[in-house]
Amino acid sequence: MSSRGHDLPVRPVTTSEIPDWIRALNTGFLRTPTVDEAELADRTGYIDPSRTLAAFDDDRCVATFRSFPQELTAVGGTPVPADAITNVSVTATHRRRGLLTRMMDQDLAAAKERGDVVATLIAAEYRIYGRYGFGPATTATQWAIDVQRTGLDPRWSGPEDGGRIDLVDAADVRKLGPELHDRLRRGLPGAIDRDDRWWRVATGAVRPGRVPWHEPFYAVYRAPGGEVAGLAPYTCDDTWTDAKQPGDTATVRGLIATTPAAERALWQHVCSLDWVTRVKSGWRSPDDLLPHFLPDPRAATITSQADWLWVRVLDVVRAMEARSYEGEGTLVFEVTDAAGLAGGRYRLDASAHGASCAPTTESAELALDVRELASLWLGDASASRFAALGLVREERAGAARVADALLRTSRRPWCPDIF
Incomplete structure (x- = not known):
């Protein structure tokens, strides 16, 4: 087995490589690595090879990643197109070599190009996905x-x-x-x-x-x-x-x-x-x-x-305009996104009758990372709480309270499913 890492090929699998991909997935999740015929037949029936990524070392699959199209309900009931991410694993012998980052970057770029508003996943471990712009958006x-x-x-x-x-x-x-x-x-x-x-x-x-x-x-x-x-x-x-x-x-x-x-x-x-x-x-x-x-x-x-459900915003304008608002007001917020997918400064004008969101050159009132925006977007998190934790920054006193009045919901969001 090679000791290479950052130069290993990361690409979509072919149909003939799906058995090896399943073996690597089972290995990564500490399940028996053998692939039985029933599992192979089932997964081959629904896997889209073009959205099923893998890293290979000497023709052996050592990392797995899959996404599929999904609809996520925004606040108010509007469904938005989402890039649902699952089956993420890196074999223990190939950790800390940037394989997950490369697979994630490739998938999110494709999702942005397709026009997905957000990406979603259920995180097996808490500390992994924040660095890719995901924030916990629901609790179970x-x-x-x-x-x-x-x-x-x-x-x-x-x-x-x-x-x-x-x-x-x-x-x-x-x-x-x-x-x-x-x-x-x-x-x-x-x-x-x-x-x-x-x-x-x-x-x-x-x-x-x-x-x-x-x-x-x-x-x-x-x-x-x-x-x-x-x-x-x-x-x-x-x-x-x-x-x-x-x-x-x-x-x-x-x-x-x-x-x-x-x-x-x-x-x-x-x-x-x-x-x-x-x-x-x-x-x-x-x-x-x-x-x-x-x-x-x-x-x-x-x-x-x-x-439970983690969300990554890919299109700030469409995400903010898709949801409804119980309050009325205006907020100018600056989003930092290390991946360059959703960063910028935006003005949100919201009321019970609808909302508009657009890039702006006005001075920001609230500054936050895209991962905190994801947690706030579905209405569960509190900008005031984030400010107290140092996760968002008020550029204008009281901006966090304005954000809470606009974004928080009377009932907490919930995702009944795992994927």
Whole structure:
């Protein structure tokens, strides 16, 4: 194996190189490096070689990188084209040689040229992607619910609002789920689109991974008028105490709902299952309504909370004009971008009726790096907090408060998916 680094070729893979690319990906993620036929057939079916990068050393793949087209919902519900980045790895023998930087630079330049507004990723490690202009833009939280402490009526048999809950099969989910999710994501900043393969994998029709498949139960909430307004897949273990008392845990796997009534009913359904004494929520929004659906919110304990979706702004003007604003005002801000993709000075004029953003020569009121702009763009982060941390600089006193009044949202953004 060569000891070269910065001169190794980085380029899109050919179809014949996909098996070696998968082996390198599995190696980088510390999975068994062998490539079985099922994994090869599945990945070959959806990988776009032109957007699948690799670094090679003596014809052996030693770094991997893939992107694909995505729609990300901006504040207010407008979908923007995004460059979704995934499958990033560098083999341990070839770290610290600039391979990731070269792959990232190549991909982001292509995304900018295509006209993508932002790039997105889910970061396995926190400290890697800030140097490429990405900032954490959403947070995800998991709860564990002690069912016996909730205060919910153990005799509950169904929604009181005239709706109903039905258990359906995977084939029904593949029919009902896409339209339900599309309605959800149109009103949820930070949400992304799901293609047909996503639903096939989520319901076991396609089984690409090496983890054994366990068929979930699928609970569907129908509003009084019959419209599907919520879906809760969940699995249950089989646990009994030494005193022959049931103690099952139900694990919810991606509950989605378009109304609070649907959400409340689905959580109550799961919490009312016979034998279930504990419910694990799966990843949820950090300001999810879940704890406060319970008479005793302390019955829901946060077990994990961390950054989730990371965003990298590629087109400041289109990003700022795509989103909506609850307040009204003007802000002149200076963006620093070491990669030269989105830097400059911009004037934002925003109101509830729309916004305009354009390059300007006016004096900047707020100065920030493109990674902090990404965190602020979806409405979750605070410019005032960033100023206190030294991450943004006020060129005019009070500019951070103006930014918060314009950019922050009443509900926190959330991305329900991992990719």
